[in-house]
Amino acid sequence: MxxxxxxxxxxxxxxxxxxxxxxxxxxxxxxxxxxxxxxxxxxxxxxxxDGGPAQGRPAGRAHSPxxxxxxxxxxxxxxxxxxxxxxxxxxxxxxxxxxxxxxxxxxxxxxxxxxxxxxxxxxxxxxxxxxxxxxxxxxxxxxxxxxxxxxxxxxxxxxxxxxPRRRPKDAPCPGCQAFALVEEDWQPYIECGTCGLLLSHDEYVAHHRAVMPPLYRTALRLTLHQAAHNAPEDEPK
Incomplete structure (x- = not known):
């Protein structure tokens, strides 16, 4: 190193x-x-x-602008x-x-x-x-x-x-797991703002396909569990 x-x-x-x-x-x-x-x-x-007249400037000049x-x-x-x-x-x-x-x-x-x-x-x-x-x-x-x-x-x-525009990416960094991957105009690599890891666009696409479906499924299960937990109980007859 x-x-x-x-x-x-x-x-x-x-x-x-x-x-x-x-x-x-x-x-x-x-x-x-x-x-x-x-x-x-x-x-x-x-x-x-700019073609418009200058505002607040003196009328006379020693030299042409x-x-x-x-x-x-x-x-x-x-x-x-x-x-x-x-x-x-x-x-x-x-x-x-x-x-x-x-x-x-x-x-x-x-x-x-x-x-x-x-x-x-x-x-x-x-x-x-x-x-x-x-x-x-x-x-x-x-x-x-x-x-x-x-x-x-x-x-x-x-x-x-x-x-240049900076666009955050959905997937977590494969190096430090932080959600800090950013894509910037004119830059060939997607960069992690936390650990500095660089990913090519093809590497990011492959990484996204591997990690995001399980994360989506986990998020869906957590959402359903939370919804069930917060549902009102049936009133006693």
Whole structure:
């Protein structure tokens, strides 16, 4: 057993003694990588300012206002042709989404001693990172990748108002038996909020078919027993 450098939870080694991130955090990152290409068109649709007049603003301006939203423009900024990591902390605000993705693709390619393929469109670099994520999860800098991709996704969600839905599942967790299994948009696994267990959709369906019919029968027997117990007794003649 070892501890994940991201969430600090203990996780089982999978035969790779150098793995630093747990399966749970890896799949969270994979969900973000699938979500980013879906967020980009929504961000572009959010770029234009509202057409109505500004309320409570002074009539005169020294400079004309931007015709588009600056916060959205920041996120949609183009990816640089090289690494754009802000190690000195000079960047204010959120880095452009594609610049963040491109920088991490560069990081992974350089760490593996490979050339980065010239993908078009550039959001395809999310697929490159996903293809090499198992390798990244054995590196100490996986915490930085997790943090920066998470910040990019949450900044996009705040603008597009597309916070993923969380849907509780009926069946109890097969690991801890708690009724805490949750399915979240864009995530490939159903997760237990109590013990962190991950189930694929096929695994959950099989688990549901195995455990829910007995639970339904037990609930029905308890309901009938309670109803019989609460039934009024016949009045004496």
């Amino acid at each position: 070892s501890s994940c450098v991201i969430c600090r939870r203990a996780h089982r080694d999978r035969g790779d003694a150098h793995r630093t991130a747990c399966d749970r955090c890896e799949h969270r990152i994979r969900g973000w990588l699938r979500e980013i290409p879906r967020q980009l068109p929504l961000l572009r649709a959010s770029l234009a300012l 931007l015709p588009v939203r600056g916060d959205v423009l920041d996120l949609l900024g183009p990816a640089a042709p090289g690494p754009v990591r802000d190690h000195r902390g000079d960047q204010s605000g959120t880095l452009p989404v594609l610049a963040t993705v491109y920088a991490w693709a560069e990081q992974i390619a350089a760490a593996r001693g490979r050339d980065l393929p010239p993908f078009r469109p550039r959001d395809d670099y999310t697929r490159y990172i996903a293809a090499h994520l198992n390798y990244a999860c054995s590196q100490v800098w996986i915490t930085d990748l997790h943090t920066e991709l998470g910040e990019a996704v949450h900044a996009a969600r705040a603008i597009t108002r597309t916070e």
